[in-house]
Amino acid sequence: MDPSVQKHFTVVDYVIFALLLVASMAIGLYYALSGGRQRTTQEFLLADRSMSCLPISLSLIASFQSAVAIVGVPAEVFVHGTQYWFIGCAYILGLLIPAHVFIPVLYRLRLSSAYQYLELRFSKTVRICGTLTFIFQMVIYMAVCVYTPALALNAVTGFELWGTVLATGLVCTLYTTIGGLKAVIWTDVFQTVVMFAGQLAVIVVGVQQTGGVSEVWNKVWEGNRISGLNLNPDPTERHTFWTLGVGGVFLMLSLYGVNQAQVQRYLSARTEKEAVRSCYMVFPSLQLALALGCVMGLVMFARYFSLFIRLVHQVYFRPRMVIYFVMDMLQGLPGLPGLFIACLFSGALSTISSAFNSLATVTMEDLIKPHCPPMTEARATMVSKALALSYGLLCLAMAFLSHLMADSVLQVALKILGMVGGPILGVFCLGMFFPWSNSIGAVAGLAAGLVVAFWVGIGSIVTRTSSVSSLSSKCQNVLIATSGLKRFYSLSYMWYSGFSCITVIVIGLIISFLTGPMKEEDVAPGTVFPLLGKLLWFVPERVRKRLCCVTPLGHTVRNTTKGNPFYKSQNCFYYYC
């Protein structure tokens, strides 16, 4: 195999790829013309709160499973072995906690946006800070997601790079804009199936070409790809059980607990029970997705190990490796290259459509509605559609910046999600679990969390580049002086969310106690989860009450509106009703 030779698509491949786009458009069109025809924000942004658990659960996986993971996980396993697989351990707590802590609190408040919670619990300022942080996170993440499959396709088949970016972005923008959240969820279901099918096809073909399962096993065993449990406690070691299984829980919580894209799906559920059930159903599907990725990496290793040795030093080759190998395996099997490309694009489409819709929601609910004069429902829906469209176009613009990326795409995506998602998770935890925390503490904590996350994140990029480029003696003195900092910068990126989340909580609590902690009776009812109360179940109730941590969920203690206009009209969802 010579990677400089471009692979060719047959007609069948083009047809399969086109079918993906056409089917997605058709689903969008169906929801534009059926049901309430997307004429209310309730339908456009929350699917009329009528969804059942199966589509929600498939849609939940699709949101953060993009071409980045489809290409990145096999590459990771190929190069470093199966250690990454242990992130599957993080899925247990990473889904149980959202199901039994975050969903009950957020669902019972009948929110439209997760950030409404922050206003109910703290203040308008905290809500706006949370919203802006989320927008920042998703815009960058989206850009990586739309760029990755386009780059891969361009490298291997010679498809025009920016043409592909534009086509994906436009198709997705269109069906998201006309079909609303119902279209987003149902296209996610369809695209998740395509994603699984594409990966499965590659695995089956790869195993066959290598000469059967036992042959694959022998090769990966000899090649030392099967990793045992690495229990090294060093937080700077990239992948260990602790970074993946414990650091990963924070990553999962920031994605499945408080990220608007996911919270919006929980809120669109018919009942709270359906929302919890959908979260449970994510577990097996997410394990399947992870297993498919890891096994694909192993099969590729068995089949291409000798080639890899020769090519791995060519820097340009690494990010495109998976696509080259897959396309090489699937050559001469008409339709399969098309299916795999459809699989990559399914990953991208289902992620950016969730992003567009959730971004439109938060911009509408958190930035526009509270600060503009009341709008008619028709106008609000128009504005939401315009927002979905604008975010689509912004994503295209941002994709051009992804051009500058040097790291492995999986690492880049997980870094972004951790650096920005961790601090947001921190603010929600501060509000839900610590009744004493106040609004000033929340803002200061969020700011501190973001600063620390970006400090270590950017530091890691800078030190790596400088240590590669030069090591003159003058430079070495400086390096020794800063070796403490260097250690800090080499923190495993799997800890970014946990580290920044805990920073938010610690700083938030310190500032809250310095500026006057909240009293329990001043906290809006239903916004605190009695975590300490539940953890300290063995302590007598009187003492637990003293610790002010036993406010029953959803129980109206007292109508403490404290001039919070939202809270008064909470039952009718909107300010102006």
Ligand SMILES: CC(C)(CO)[C@@H](O)C(=O)NCCC(=O)O
């Ligand atoms: C979010 C996790 C870690 C869950 O396994 C995984 O889906 C992942 O690595 N995602 C990377 C980001 C992406 O695929 O766009």
Ligand code: NA
């Ligand atoms: Na996706």
